[in-house]
Amino acid sequence: MPQVREKNNIFKGIDTWLIIMYMALVFLGWINIYAATTSEIHFEILDFSSRYGKQSIWIILTIPIIIVVLFIEARFYERFSPLFYIFGLLLLIGLFVFGKNINGAKSWYAIGSFTIQPTEFAKAFTALAVSKLLSDSAFTFRPFKNHIKAFFLILFPAFLITLQPDPGSGLIYLAFLFVFYREGLSIYYFLIGISAIVLFLLTLKLGYFSGVPIMIFGSIMIFLLLITYLLIYRLNLLKRNWMQLSFLFFIVCGYIFSVSYIFNNVFEQRHRDRFNIILGETSDTQNIGYNTDQAIKTIASGGFFGKGFLDGDRTQGKFVPEQDTDYIFSTVGEEWGFLGSTIVILLFITFMLRIIHMAERQKSVFSRIYGYSIASIFFFHFMVNIGMVIGILPTIGIPLPFFSYGGSSLWGFTLLLFIFIRLDANRSYEW
């Protein structure tokens, strides 16, 4: 059967563009890790004592992972996704018992000197489980209990991860909101979420007037204006909805008060510091603001064309802490300048849009949702990481896909991507 022989060729039907972009991103990532971690006299690119040498090995070890992922039949992923998900949860739960504490978080399993971070793989397993749930022909977001099911699926691993504690990685699971919305969840979830964030930031930014958040006065003003408007022009509407409006008003005021309370009494100082820097409330460049300040100065010093490979003096001087992991983009900014940074950003955008484009062409709903999930996950990482490095978002430590140093994250993202490539390659055999 010719069809069978074709199916046995594991590279048949895979998306060449995506593979090329993947390889480009991994290669560029390695180049910058090399620049950020090289010191005088290492020439061996496989030198296991250096970070870039280790990264070379992680990259080489993606090959067996890719082969295995592509070798497994597409339907297997769909069928066994609940098992993957449970396996992922067990790995996360196991951390509380067997996890190794590094930098204050129990996020790693240690096997000898080798450590692995299950958080990075849990994303792929959750994506599979979400795809499985949402692709069920009986599933819609109509009944409220389905909302709970879907949210439980993503919030449970996020909760476990936040407890490690690694709140940044936990936050990533919010990316699935895009998927839920795509699959029929009401836009209100988004609007409420965005309103909550805007109110939160405005409350902190505007501060207090005699102990009362200024936003409270703002809300009263807006509410009174709205009432006045309705009284004059839409009396009927007001008559019908006055209860809901009042309720909304009290909810907003309650939220503003609780934001101040949580910020001042529940948050730890380091969390407050991060927000204060982004809100421009403190201009500290020595202690809490050091990373961000150094990263921005390093990027700014790159200029239009950059200083050239290995010629970034601030990178070579290791001015930016964590420059090979969370702050890897500052290396790109310094050594490759505006030109190089823009190319990397455009490459990421093309990569993500390509995944969305491919997801939308899937005949299988499972494949489509999975593709959409990983595009959302990549987007969240991209947005939060680069946003943090260039000083738009507060400090949230998550890796930049394929760029940041680390075997677990590289393998996690590779797994995430290649399951989709497998699913996509299979679309011609869908029945």
Next chain:
Amino acid sequence: MNKGGLLYISILLIGIIFIGKLFYLQVLDNKYKISHLNNASIKRVYDYPERGYIYDRNGKLLVANQQSYDVMIVPREVKPLDTLEFCELLKIDKQNFIKRYNRAKNHSPRLPYVFLNHVSKNDYAYLQEKLHKFKGFYIQKRSIRQYPMKSGANVLGYISEVNLNQIKENGYYQQGELIGVKGVERTYEKILRGIKGIKHIQKDRFNKEIGIYKDGVYDTLAIPGKDLTLTLDAALQQYGEHLMINKRGGIVAIEPSSGEILSLITAPSYDPNMMVGRKRSRNSTILFGDTINRPMYDRGLQAEYPPGSPFKILTGLIGLQEGVINQQTTFTCSHGYRISAKRKMGCHPHASQVQLNFGMYTSCNAYFANTYKRIIEKYDTPHIGMDSWNKHVESFGLGNFFGNDVYGGRKGLIPDADFYDKWYPAKNWRALTTISNAIGQGEVLTTPIQLANMTAAVANRGFYYTPHLVKVIKDDTIDTKFITKNVTTIDPQHFDPIIDGLFDVFENPKGTAYSSRVEGIEICGKTGTAQNPHGQDHSIFIAFAPKDNPKIAIAVFVENGYWGSRWAGPIATLMIEKYINGETSRKYLEEKMFNGSLQDEYDKQLIKTNAASEGEE
């Protein structure tokens, strides 16, 4: 587009925001931009070339460099040590040690700091033996100035650390670097200092050095300072300084044929070695703080006095040039010159019928007052006469800056018609109003170096070279200004009668410096006595020798030295003798000058001013 568009648009939106922010950061100007060489990650290490040496005209070393040793400390690296032994080695006490240690630690625990500067060579030798026991301390050598001749402090000037203004004005200097502050050190700063070399060293965020930045493409090599040979004669300079001990004043000697300054002496002065090394700041306070003797004030350059009688030379020359007198013109002197019914310019007793030669060597006030009156009144208005007089006088380099390489001159004052118009708004001044100018009193002010230059111009019979200090710059040429002739407005033939008169000042028994004449040297000169409202008159003398082919022109000024031939005359002739013959024959006079002191006179003035200021209160 279906609901998938939200993610699609979000991705594009975030992409645009990121690229926009990067454009702001990397392409536009913003507060995060720092010059890539002026960056915290790059340390510049300077390689300071050795400062050029300074020699006198005969190759004698005036200014050299010596090693100085600073004990440096890196507080973090200091291990517990035997403080007692260490303090003994450095000759400091324990409290001092703790104070210095804390100061260094406050500066930075990681960075080197000067623990004790300028350790002597002897202490250094011991210290070096024992230093291995004291972790965190090391020795840093640096080069400081040394003055083997111990003379010429004010001419040579000194170097000191740049101040903030100098750093602002001149981008070359960094805090802690040295710059010539006065004298030759200042004028020839660029030549002497050379250009420092710069190495860029890449540092990491702990300030640790991790290698040479960009393999040294931005680095430069140090260019050594050039040696300087001055026109000064060190022996003459020292001799003059010796003569001026316990007196205040200045001596300037110039070689007329070249404008080279042979000596530039001010008294009181100080040993230039005082402004070097560890005692420097204390000495500097003492020297600058001495407002009575003002040792940092160069009287040879900066003191503006009325020149007195030597100025009669110019009055005579201008009279001849303007044709208002000749050698036979005769004026009457009745113990002075009657300016008006009530005012009279006095003169000392001498024969009444005065001609030029006699007037010159007896220094007759009446003769030159008459001449001056004729000069001013030659034209229709005194204005034209005054301006013509001014032009003649200024052609001798008076009343203006030389614009030469001698640091810190003064303009002096040669009045012109405008000057008196301002003085007398009615503009009704006449020759007689300004008659004191004739004999160098009045409004005329000159500095000793200007007088010396005037003397040189007379010695040359009508020209001078701008007086200067530089003779040779190694591998370089000197300013062409110094080899350009400045011709005066007086024709050469008018000089001989005047010079004959100046010669007779020494040779004629009635001459005012007859007693100072020197066997075997034909000296021409002129005594001067400038009135001083604060005390005794100033003693002035100008001279050149020999009469033909003069080798030296000199101006001597001794504050409160009573009259010209009492102090300034003997000093001038001793200087001339020393310079021309190499030694002096008049040992008695020499001893008298060496040991003579005007301190009593100065003290008297001080008491008077103190009493006056107390009276005011």
